Amino acid sequence: MSDRGIKSYAAYIPRQRMDRAAIAAAHAWAMPGLKAAGKGERAFCSWDEDAITMSVDAVRACLKSPLANAIGSLSFASTTAPFADLQNASVIAAASGLSAHLSSSDVGGSLRAGTSALIHALESTNATDSMVVAADNRRAKPASPQEMQYGAGSAAVRTGTGDLIARYLGSASAVSQFADHFRSSGQSYDYHWEERWVRDEGYLKIVPEVVERLFKNTGVSAAQIDYFCLAATISGVAPAVAKKLKIRPDAVVDNLASRCGDSGAAHPLMMLALALETAKPGQRILVIGFGAGADALLFEATEALTSYRSAATVSDQVARGVTDKNYTKLLSFSGELELDWGMRAEFDAKTSLTQLYRSSDQIISFIGGRCTACGAIQFPRMSACVQCGSDGALAPTPLADEAAKVATFTADWLQYYPAPPLYVGLVQFDNGARTLMEMVDIVPDKFDVGLPLRMVFRIKERDGLRHHHRYFWKATPVG
């Protein structure tokens, strides 16, 4: 048995949820059959969220557990990574405050990327901890079944030895030519084959073979499985596979289809996180990753899990949803519909890479400065102190986790902004720092001067000409 396992976990699901009935209603003229799928709601990314920003949120929450051991590696798994060449994990590492002395990698290629990255981390022999984060923001054609099924989200898992909340018992994998769907490089949409074939020839044949092998290797039997995590957008697949394996029906973990939708490569880890919320010491969790074959991972909850609480549980993330019925918002945010934003949107958002690199700790890691003469904390770090004018050194001081409040604000309808109005104002940190920030995920009638804020990493601007995003920090109401 391995001495490795899980030390902490966290999830992130975008706050915005589209009412599926609104999607079905919009398409009813052409696809009346979608009405049957028009139940519940699905998470969708705001215009400024992507697999990187969702990952940063989950990793930051996952790091909140007080653990002494250093993180030695970061793996980012996604099929919707924003950059094809510019390591996405490097941005996530810097924004999450991880040390630069890090082995970092991007993993992709299939929805199995999240479980494969997790196996890799758990099979590591490094003395340091590993952080695995998976995130997806899957794009779907309007009126496709996938538009209803897909959601968005991320899940982060910290692995290592020592204080474990769940012990890793082992894993098994298989690679297969079975393609239930595919998407070529540079393309926007997945192409799916018939669901019945995917269920019968895919899930029901590939998964049981891998799981049986895992049972054999670990000496664990189907009856001993208390949580069965199988992500599938086809309804009824997980119970059918459980039945074939003789796993108890009540062990099948909710795939969150009704309230969030599928988060792609992140979904197996999301379901693992959901299982860990309620698992009792000694209970066993089986996690499946499916795509071009399958991964199966087995965990056993430890005593330590009873006193552990994640800083961002899946239940928290599900509960914070805000329902939206404006279907064109989903289309606009996902790039399916180009609204006429007027000439004010013609601004060229070219990023100076020299400037970005020179200030990257400020911009990506949100590190301000503390004046070595007067102690004032400030952002950005200029050449002299904002308070006393001293041109002495400003000691790097992180701001991302500092408490803050609204000092001034407005809702700006004139400024071009992809999710109008733009909420903007002065943010006053409790430690004395102050800066002007964009404010996101606002509930208008509850927003006023003095409201507590927390910092989130988001896309600041999209450069449509060069297909580059600027990332920076924004403020959002706490809770």
Place this chain on the structure above:
Amino acid sequence: MATGIKDKVAIIGMGCSKFGERWDCGTEHLLNEAFQEALLDAGIEKSRIGAAWYGSAVDRVNVGTSAIPAATALRLGGIPFTRVENMCATGTEALRGAAYAVAAGVVDIALAIGAEKLKDTGYGGLPIGTRGTLNDLVLPATSAPGGFAQLAAGYRARYGVSRQDLKNAMARVSWKSHQNGAKNPKAHLQKEVDLDTILNAPLIADPLGIYDCCGVSDGAACAIVTTPEIARSLGKRDMVTIKALQLSLSAGVEIGTADWDGSYVRNTRIAAQKAYAEAGIRNPRKEVSMMEVHDCFSITELVTMEDLGISSDGGAVKDIMDGFFDADGGVPCQIDGGLKCFGHPIGATGLRMAYENYLQLLGRAGKRQLKNPVIGLSHNLGGVPYNCLAAIAILGLASR
């Protein structure tokens, strides 16, 4: 020991183009329209101008950088001609350059001219542009109303004024300026608007509705300055002199420290205190005859009344509702319509304000002439309240 600008410089001629959507002409025509009026007023040949300052704020959508376009438009080559830019105080900065040159004794007669051509962009509001490579990466891209609207949040939080009371006072500010603008043939907007229309207009940046915002306009304004002695030698008897010229800029305190609550404009207060000292004004509420302040937005004018020390802190709402700043009030404000109705061609605005004070002091303001004004104050606010610059110019009768 410096003695300030008071009474060292006289204005002998001023001009101002018609402001508005000047689809008919470009910057070069606007400049000449103001310049020819000023030359005629001064009664001098343009060859007597020894140096010139040209103010324009957003020339990337206009005639380009440097003062060459202005020198070319006026056919005024071969003399020192400098372009200045300091956001919405640009026009006042041109005046300061010219006045300082005369006061220094470097030239006898100097020209200050400012112009802006904003209606060639294809959309309303100010042109969009980069704010520098670092700012573009860390600062939210806010509109001008988005920057100033935050004063309302800060003001409400400090004084406990209700949203509706503040909104009513803001509406009253704009209503008064429309009343005044209707009497000004050079104003961009010459139409009275009722309070209900103002209060129920669509929001631009909460709580500012469209009537809480000045528009942007095309226009130019111009001043010719010299020493009082030379002015007298040119036969000027009624003479307007400069009493004060002050400028204060932010250096990060408002946007970067907790030492500002967002309910006032720090630079206006600093510049005002220095300007009153320079002009020898002790009680501005009593001594200032009229004001042209930077009413880019109604909330700006409201807090400016306190920042200039005309209203007590927290007292502007009452003064406004009492009509203290109306044409027949204690200190008439925006008697020419202000930015709100005269218009706001940025580089011209400071000089347009001086132009109205100049006309009023000389009794040449026609239908909107006030009774015996002796001191006129003008005020510009560039940038946004948390990162801004404020300029104040005080003009007065030389005899005062």
